[in-house]
Amino acid sequence: MSKPVVAIVGRPNVGKSTLFNALAGEMISIVKDTPGVTRDRIYAEVSWLDKNFTLIDTGGIEPDSSDVILSQMRDQAQIAIDTADVIIFITDVRQGLVDSDSKVADMLRRSKKPVVLVVNKVDSFSKFMPDVYEFYNLGIGDPVPVSAASRLGIGDMLDEVVKYFPEHDSEEEEDERPRIAIVGKPNVGKSSIINKLLGKNRVIVSDIAGTTRDAIDTAIVHDGKEYVFIDTAGLRRKSKIKEELERYSIIRTVTAVERADIVLVVIDAVEGVTEQDAKIAGIAHERGKGVIIVVNKWDAIEKDNKTVKEYENKVRTVLSYMPYAEIMYVSAETGQRLPKLYDMIDMVIQNQNLRVATGVLNEIMTEAVAMQQPPSDKGKRLKLYYITQVSVKPPTFVIFVNDKELMHFSYTRYLENKIREAFGFKGTSLRFFVRERKEKDQ
Incomplete structure (x- = not known):
């Protein structure tokens, strides 16, 4: 079972990061030698009572003018709607209800996703409660008063959040099919790999209904066994800001990895392994998933008898924190070695489930x-x-x-x-x- 994903949305300066840090608290495990994964802490593991979930902060870039603020908030809300199971919408009791709050509330309401409305900076319940009631006007349920800075009301808020987590369906539990997420930078060939794998099995492709995430799940049958591939390449967003796009793709990677057993980290052979690759692979490593590094476009590399060894050394150096990861050289274009991917996936799944006496x-x-x-x-x-x-x-x-x-x-x-x-x-x-x-x- 994958953990639920909870996203925080709100205007600049209402305390998104304070709330994120209060919840993530000491629970953020900084993996010493994983490069760049925890520096831009976008996500964290949180547990409350007996529930564990992944918390995502959609903010990050603080715009300066109010019309930019609204469009940014809409983008953040869209990310949250696309990827989260529950959305925490945070407002500020001292600034009161603002026009952009109402506009984003409309968007969240239409999404039909569960929203927990949080009114922050309520340092004294007796003093601020009349102002908290004003937020009923947003029409997205009861406002929960908190003070992220002094950690007041956080428990009540989490009680509300976990109410929306799906109960374990017996049907869901029985889905024994291996789930494989295909992740990597844009344009490394994630979709082409899936399309090539689908090639011969086009008849049985079903985009599995009911996946609310923007990752597309595709079931593929190979040698009588069914595999579910989670493709994160589905949505191409036009983004004005490079960092924002990067943040967006990392959030999507986190949610895809969360739902997978095995992660295929696709690298462009021509471009070589980059710091962004290390960041993406680091997410799978932190989550304890099976990892296969798939070097795509291998057909485009000039080779001699030393090529593979040298290339492997480069990859191993950049991804030094995951020496256990398997490496495969493929070409989505020609289909070279792609069928071997299944054997590799089966082997890794077996190892993930291995019990030693x-x-x-x-x-x-x-x-x-x-x-x-x-x-x-x-x-x-x-x-x-x-x-x-x-x-x-x-x-x-x-x-x-x-x-x-x-x-x-x-x-x-x-x-x-x-x-x-x-x-x-x-x-x-x-x-x-x-x-x-x-x-x-x-």
Whole structure:
């Protein structure tokens, strides 16, 4: 099941970022060596009670004149309507109800998406409540008073938001088909890859009804097995501002990746791997998805016997934080190697769902510890007691130790490499959680 997506929309200076940061709080995990992913924090994982969701901030570029503000807000609202399951529309009690609020409210109301109307900067409920009631005039439900800065009312707001999350349908749960998102910069050939894969199977193409997102889901049957491809290339937006377009495509990438099991990161062979590619791949990495790097337009590259090796080194260097990702060289134009994509997808899915018996894991760990002594600090040495796998997609392990502080990132990485040597786990990231157990708990 993919997590619901919640988007924040509102005028400049009403506190979108303050609210975003209040919700994302400490929960943003900054992946140290993932380039550029968390710098422009557009999205974050948030959990409330037993619900987890992805929060998206649609703002980002603050326009200076009021007519620009309205058109920007409309764009942001459109992004939210396209990609979110629930929309938080944030207004400002001190500025009161503004014309552009009403215009955006109309748009949100027509979209039929659930909207939670939030009135921010209510530092004192007794003092500001009469002003909050004014926002009933927007006609999109009860205003929820909050103060993002002092974190007042945030719980009530989240209660409203999670009310709209879909209950798990039994039908939905049964959809066992692998879901594959095709992501990448504009014009790297995402759509042509899908079209080529569809080529021979044109009869069975069904754009799956009921997907409200702007990503187009296409079911393709290959060798009697059905795969669902999520294409993010559907919408071409005319955008005046390059950053805005980039932000928009990143938001769409996040929502597509969220719904996928495997992510194909498409790179243009001629252009080579870029920082934007690293950013896009980083989203899949952070989300723990299976990753296949698809180098498209391979037919356009002059080759000798060293080409592949050199190219691979370049890709691995830029995407150094995901050494597990598989790389394929294809051409959507000629169809070269595209059928092999399915084998690769099947393999990665198998690895994502692989479970390793606890006994075997502990043997690997004991051996690893014998070969390389755990780190120590001020005379205290790290002891590893026990390791067990707790879930799949991605395979997730918990290691029990005597002192969490001593478990350096590099030692976890060392154990990961040992586990990979034994089981491969190609194409999928692995997650490790370190838990402390005192000596007496043994």
